Amino acid sequence: MAVPPLRIVMVSAEMESLARTGGLGDVVEAVSAHVARSGAHVLVVTPLYGVTKIPAGCTRWEGTVGVRTGWGEDDVRQVGVVELPRAEGGRLRVCLLDDPRLFGRAGIYGDAHGTFGDNDQRFAVLSRGALEIAARAWGTEPDVIHAHDWHAALAIVYARLTMGAAWARVKSVMTIHNLGFQGSLGLDALDRLAIPRDAFLSGAMNHFGGVNLMKGAIAYADRVTAVSPTYAREIQTVEAGFGLDGFLREQAHKLVGILNGIDAERFDPALDPTLAERYDAVTFEHGRATCKRALLAELGLGEDLAAPLFTTVTRLTSQKGVDLFLGVAPMLVDRGARVAIVGQGEPELEASLRAVAARYPGRVAARITFDGALARRCYSSSDFFVVPSRYEPCGLTQMYAMRYGAVPIVTAVGGLKDTVVPARAAQAEGTGIVAARANPVELAFAVEDALTLYQDPQAMHELRARGMARDSSWTTSSRAYLTLYRELVEPVSAKEPSTLTPRVST
Ligand code: GLC
Numbered sequence: 437m438a439v440p441p442l443r444i445v446m447v448s449a450e451m452e453s454l455a456r457t458g459g460l461g462d463v464v465e466a467v468s469a470h471v472a473r474s475g476a477h478v479l480v481v482t483p484l485y486g487v488t489k490i491p492a493g494c495t496r497w498e499g500t501v502g503v504r505t506g507w508g509e510d511d512v513r514q515v516g517v518v519e520l521p522r523a524e525g526g527r528l529r530v531c532l533l534d535d536p537r538l539f540g541r542a543g544i545y546g547d548a549h550g551t552f553g554d555n556d557q558r559f560a561v562l563s564r565g566a567l568e569i570a571a572r573a574w575g576t577e578p579d580v581i582h583a584h585d586w587h588a589a590l591a592i593v594y595a596r597l598t599m600g601a602a603w604a605r606v607k608s609v610m611t612i613h614n615l616g617f618q619g620s621l622g623l624d625a626l627d628r629l630a631i632p633r634d635a636f637l638s639g640a641m642n643h644f645g646g647v648n649l650m651k652g653a654i655a656y657a658d659r660v661t662a663v664s665p666t667y668a669r670e671i672q673t674v675e676a677g678f679g680l681d682g683f684l685r686e687q688a689h690k691l692v693g694i695l696n697g698i699d700a701e702r703f704d705p706a707l708d709p710t711l712a713e714r715y716d717a718v719t720f721e722h723g724r725a726t727c728k729r730a731l732l733a734e735l736g737l738g739e740d741l742a743a744p745l746f747t748t749v750t751r752l753t754s755q756k757g758v759d760l761f762l763g764v765a766p767m768l769v770d771r772g773a774r775v776a777i778v779g780q781g782e783p784e785l786e787a788s789l790r791a792v793a794a795r796y797p798g799r800v801a802a803r804i805t806f807d808g809a810l811a812r813r814c815y816s817s818s819d820f821f822v823v824p825s826r827y828e829p830c831g832l833t834q835m836y837a838m839r840y841g842a843v844p845i846v847t848a849v850g851g852l853k854d855t856v857v858p859a860r861a862a863q864a865e866g867t868g869i870v871a872a873r874a875n876p877v878e879l880a881f882a883v884e885d886a887l888t889l890y891q892d893p894q895a896m897h898e899l900r901a902r903g904m905a906r907d908s909s910w911t912t913s914s915r916a917y918l919t920l921y922r923e924l925v926e927p928v929s930a931k932e933p934s935t936l937t938p939r940v941s942t
Contacts, residue, residue, distance in 0.1 A: 441527070442476040442921055443578040445570040447563060447588035451480060451530065455488045455544055457806075458751055459832045460613045463663065463696050464584055470914030472528035476921065479573055481566035483539040483558070484518055484532035493521040494532075501572055503535075503565040504598075505557070506630050515565055517572075529573060533565045555587075556621055556649075560629040563590035567599065579925045581608040582917075586619035589653035590629065593641070596656040597632050607924035609917075610657040612650070614829050615671050615678045616755060619649030643679065651680060658924050660684075660691045661917075663830035664851030668693030676827050676849075694917060695854055696830040697910035698839065703812070705840045705904075710809040711816050717904055720841045721897065724816060731817035735801035737774045744773045744890045746883075747818035747842075749811040749833055752781030752789065757824035757847065759785065760879045762792050765800055767880065771887055775800040776818070778810055815840035819896070820886050826874045828852045834868070838903035843889075843896070844868035845882050855908070859889070859899055867903040 446468050450461035464480065472478040500514035516534035533539070538558045546552050563583070570578050583591045592608040625647045626636055635641045641652035654660050662668035670676035672685045684691060705723065706716040712730035715723020725741060732738055732745070746768055750756045758777065765775050777789055786804050793802035803810065815821065821837035823846045830851030834844040846852035848870050859866030869889070871882035889895055
């Protein structure tokens with residue numbers, strides 16, 4: 437008898453081609469497409485923000501969908517649904533939840549005036565709305581709810597606790613892209629967001645007396661994934677657990693690390709129209725030199741192709757360690773290097789970036805912007821791409837950099853450790869330079885290694901070639917997600933322990 441295809445609803449605040457601030461959107465878009473390509477039916481639900489790039493050919497569903505937001509009879513919002521053209525043979529559907537009062541604003545989590553104060557309510561509506569939209573799309577419950585980060589956490593909690601027996605049986609997967617953000621709320625959130633008090637009293641959502649959405653989803657999910665194997669281990673330690681390490685150790689039986697990939701077709705230097713010259717594994721020396729010349733000119737960094745170029749493209753947050761990179765910039769300039777940093781974020785970091793660039797005109801360039809095409813020009817032009825993160829669940833830019841032949845300099849954390857193999861010139865192996873820790877001294881050592889390596893064109897050539905040859909595609913990882921879904925829906929052993937009662941502590 438043919439097995440019916442799996443139905444998976446993906447709940448996410450971001451989707452790369454529609455609205456994104458970081459890697460979360462890239463990953464949700466890629467995983468959804470690959471899983472659908474393998475035969476499953478995937479429905480992605482994400483909000484229709486004021487900043488969403490709505491593609492051509494969308495259709496609006498007839499009528500509205502009722503989304504419960506509180507306990508009262510009238511606590512139901514009517515939301516619209518805008519559906520994108522179907523893809524992957526009709527198996528990939530993407531629905532935009534349209535609630536203009538909550539989402540029709542000039543930002544995803546905040547705007548120029550700061551973070552929105554009602555994000556808990558906004559994402560509760562997304563979470564509950566995604567389930568209602570899935571039910572309308574398929575006429576029944578899905579097989580799996582896959583929630584991404586705290587914004588989608590309530591989808592798992594609502595399904596388990598508030599929507600009846602059929603929904604309570606639906607399997608669920610919670611993916612942690614960044615444990616630094618958990619959705620930590622006051623006790624008043626329980627009634628406001630229609631969360632049963634039991635979820636708090638049992639300890640599942642109680643974190644030091646407050647309501648913690650991420651913890652709730654971890655408690656009620658059947659499986660929890662982190663975006664790299666190393667991060668899955670790190671979040672069980674005090675240093676990287678953001679207060680949930682003890683709880684995650686208790687839940688370790690359902691925690692697994694699945695390494696992110698990148699879209700190797702959309703990020704391909706042989707096809708990339710934004711580059712000054714396209715190149716492949718054979719022509720990269722020539723192509724990259726042309727790209728470097730163009731970028732140096734674009735950024736006002738002169739014409740000296742022989743000077744090593746160090747770049748990064750990043751959100752300017754303390755997680756990303758840009759301050760550490762700025763710390764080694766004077767030493768790099770002293771040694772004749774050029775530095776370019778592209779990103780936006782925390783105002784203090786933006787200010788320090790501008791200050792360093794002003795101090796070294798023609799040597800250090802800063803672009804306070806979020807610009808995908810400029811990012812690609814950095815990957816294709818820089819000799820070294822610096823990712824000195826203090827913690828990094830996975831990180832994608834180091835993979836883009838390798839794909840384009842830039843040598844990554846990373847710290848030995850999370851997915852950076854899992855994707856960059858330390859170079860050992862003598863043994864002709866490795867794909868990048870790995871600093872043991874995210875501190876000024878270790879980064880200075882790493883940069884010193886890079887400058888030494890740069891003196892050896894043959895070693896550099898081989899290092900770039902190995903980076904470009906690394907398979908960072910989604911093939912392996914998307915298979916891992918599919919296997920995970922299948923195992924949940926068709927358990928190998930019928931005697932699987934029930935996950936309905938969470939084992940928790942506060
Ligand atoms: C978050 C993490 C980053 C990860 C991305 C996608 O942005 O900080 O490390 O690569 O999510 O999973």
